[in-house]
């Protein structure tokens with residue numbers, strides 16, 4: 001297998017693997033975990049996921065270390081977060097233990113697709129849950145299907161660990177002020193497609209959304225949280241319309257471990273003038289340095305990476321987190337789960 005796949009040139013795309021795992025919720029309870037070799041699902045045309053958007057998902061990764069072991073990063077956190085998303089959309093909540101068992105199983109079954117150490121690639125794990133029962137009235141489904149599939153992926157951001165430009169466009173919101181922003185709901189991503197494509201067409205890697213109520217504070221950065229380093233302090237927006245990023249949570253912990261002060265608070269657009277470093281953080285890239293933020297409404301350009309290079313604090317945080325994921329550095333908080341092959 002190792003010889004067949006071009007590990008170094010993988011994109012962030014779907015690639016078939018050998019197995020996926022599934023679990024169905026019927027008659028008020030979750031069934032046994034099933035292993036499937038099919039990439040297809042048989043779905044009723046009146047399923048609630050198709051009409052009323054009862055769809056939630058997660059994203060996490062497995063890495064192969066120098067020691068040959070496979071490590072999955074913070075799966076308990078993803079288990080908890082998808083339960084929150086399920087609650088938000090009135091869907092059945094998969095028990096955390098079942099989620100963990102499903103992740104372990106699907107990774108072990110597809111171990112040959114976990115890219116080798118040093119390739120920069122990883123195995124992306126995608127859990128989804130959908131409402132499957134046939135309904136026409138707007139109400140929660142009585143039956144659900146939970147699936148976890150995997151796909152080997154290369155780095156998310158094509159330019160790698162280099163600063164990119166992002167933009168502020170006030171005509172777009174991803175979510176409503178008291179809407180579904182803090183859950184990982186398919187509809188949020190549908191709502192962000194126009195803005196994302198528009199930003200890409202203008203040459204930006206992502207949109208930096210502002211809070212949807214006042215349009216005054218920074219919210220998040222496409223499918224990633226926003227962080228900045230200002231006077232040696234790690235700052236990141238406090239907002240209930242953003243997804244609580246597990247990467248951000250981990251980086252905040254690492255920053256504290258390094259003696260860096262962390263502030264989770266409102267950040268105004270004007271404050272961007274005073275930041276020394278910035279990054280978009282999430283599972284896909286861990287941290288993608290932000291070199292410039294263009295406010296397309298006011299015409300103001302906030303140049304952050306003045307010499308065009310990633311800043312030292314973001315680089316150190318990135319290297320530390322990647323080191324833990326790869327098993328190159330100690331894992332003092334017990335974030336990695338080793339998969340038995």
Ligand SMILES: Cc1ncc(COP(=O)(O)O)c(C=O)c1O
Nearest residue numbers: 223224225243245246247282283
């Ligand atoms: C909207 C959004 N914000 C933030 C993140 C980052 O979250 P995490 O670090 O848990 O991947 C993601 C997913 O990667 C996302 O889709």
